[in-house]
Amino acid sequence: MRYCLAAYRLAMIIALPAIFAYLWWRGRRAPEYRQRWRERCARQAMPVQQRDGILIHSVSVGETVAARALIDALIERYPQLPITVTCMTPTASALIQRLFGERIYHCYLPLDSRAATQRFMQRLAPRVVLVMETELWPNLLLQAQKRHIPVALLNARLSARSARGYTRIGRLMRPCWQQLALVAAQTQATARRMRCLGVGDAALQVAGNLKFDITVAASVHAKAASWRQALQQRPVLVAASTHQGEDEQVLVAFAEVLKQQPDSLLILVPRHPERFQRVAQLTLDSGFRMQCRSQTAVHELQDDTQVLLGDSMGELMQWYVVGDACFVGGSLIERGGHNPLEPVAADCAVVSGRHVFNFDEIYRRLAQFNALCWATDAQQLAQQWLRLLNQPTQRQQQCLNGKRGFSQSQGATERMLTMLERLIPARVYQPGETDAAQPNGNDRTLKMMETKQVGKQEIWFDPRVVEDVPSAFFRPAYWQQQKAIAGNATGRSTVWFIQQGDQGMLLRHYYRGGLVGKVNKDRFMREPVANSRAMREFSLLLKLRELGLPVPRPIAASMVRCGLMSYRADILVDVIPGAVDVYRLLRERALSEAQWQTLGQAIRQLHDKQVYHSDLNCHNLMLDDKERAWVVDFDKCDIREDGEWKQANLQRLLRSLRKEQQKHDDFNWQEQRDWAPLLQGYQGHQ
Structure with missing residues (x-):
């Protein structure tokens, strides 16, 4: 594995110039790709207040939409913890900022070079990393492992095709799979594939798909209703997340629809913003009357407009609510399809191509409920659209079927929150709770x-x-x-x-x-x-x-x-009220057996949480006037993996007691009498 990792790191170093050249090239049509490069290298300043929180990586728009309810729930459940949400694309970045605003901190996840990931994890120092779906990067995971930061893979999906790809680089990726503290798989099939790749049984659970928990906000319904009224009840078709090679087929199909439904409107939404201009030109060259959403308010749309180019960001769900039927892109060509559950949640009848291997389980379930239509080319797409427009009763039934299948698969968000409780052990902060100087009395972060x-x-x-x-x-x-x-x-x-x-x-x-x-x-x-x-x-x-x-x-x-x-x-x-260090107490009197046990229990509390104290001695142990034990002076201390250091801590304390006994005749400590009760308290015996 060491040689594979070294080869991977070398490959990343060699690839970095090409990656930035690619970002610059994409910036020709999407200038956002040429911005925020400091974040791509983890060279930006990060607020101190974001340290020791929850890091959520959601690579692109689809993962972000699916994770929305989970992120909202984490913000509500752990208000004392900072939450950082990262992504890799400008479109996802814009969506994250629009959905969550100042409730979270947002930046790009850096490119997976050793130096960039080291800087990123050092500055952010999260207590847990949550990765959506399958976005695993070896250097990032290695940095998390070095810092004893648990990593969870949530809403995990892995097609048979992707599993074969990971198998080919198994020597590099197997340690990554084995490192995961939690994998919440969407399906049993994904769980089986991940087990074969190396995920441990203790970490692997099936939680369902977050995408089934998608809901349409009341504000989206309200705006869509206003738009629908402005469109004067025209038949509306939506072609969503289309790719190169599909736009042409969509436009051919829509031309056939216009022959029977001349008032129809097509809302065409390319998957990638850098293609907006190219698709706009293609639409005009095909002879359609077109307007762009970025330049036109829906209420100002001309009556004879046939195609509205959805070249805006964050409005896809509203287009689905407005639409009567839709085509979900990436499926007429071999791209693997996109999430069909958003239009299902919006009561928009779904038509899809057959290339849906990225969402195979979801499409299979919708097909079982007769909740979608299939098309393999432009002609079949036109036929399905026309059937749905001409037969509103069947269209409504298809939407109802989708909702029924949809509702039976919900609940993944709550299941994942429950699974995460063992990785995020912090108590839920109660506003107004006292900060009294006592154990278990503070959730300040x-x-x-x-x-x-x-x-x-x-x-x-x-x-x-x-x-x-x-x-x-x-x-x-x-x-x-x-x-x-x-x-x-x-x-x-x-x-x-x-x-x-x-x-x-x-x-x-x-x-x-x-x-x-x-x-x-x-x-x-x-x-x-x-x-x-x-x-x-x-x-x-x-x-x-x-x-x-x-x-x-x-x-x-x-x-x-x-x-x-x-x-x-x-x-x-x-200052701990009424507390005196053990050294001073022993200069005055001997401690009781119960007091030594209390001190042993306090040390055990720290060790159970893997807290290493670099200088555990009788000056840094205290008892207060309520017989409670305290540990102080945590310079150069940390949280580390289990090991022999725990016994070394106890031996250091023993040496300090022996040393003070030799220095002071009035030091009231006898090893034979007092050390055994401390060990009893440490070991949990009465």
């Missing part, structure tokens, strides 16, 4: 934080705790002037306890340790802001509190650039 830049200083802070954080907040001298210093503690460095009204805070400056610290006290090598010491700890504490772990609440973090290549860092965290 980076999305809710604010950031500011003051000269060379970057500041992150929680506006619910402090309305604003000036630079001076990170200087002990400022708090001394305010007479707000409540105390300090010394060790390798000094931490300051601050009392600002009712708010207790701890201010800690980051220092270097070891031999390096003797010559370079507090400067660190420059790195991205989000990866700097204070911001990384700030982010981690937010995540740990969201998981209900007994850690302090972060209040603010600072990074100050120094010179060309370094920075200094500080953090403000909540």
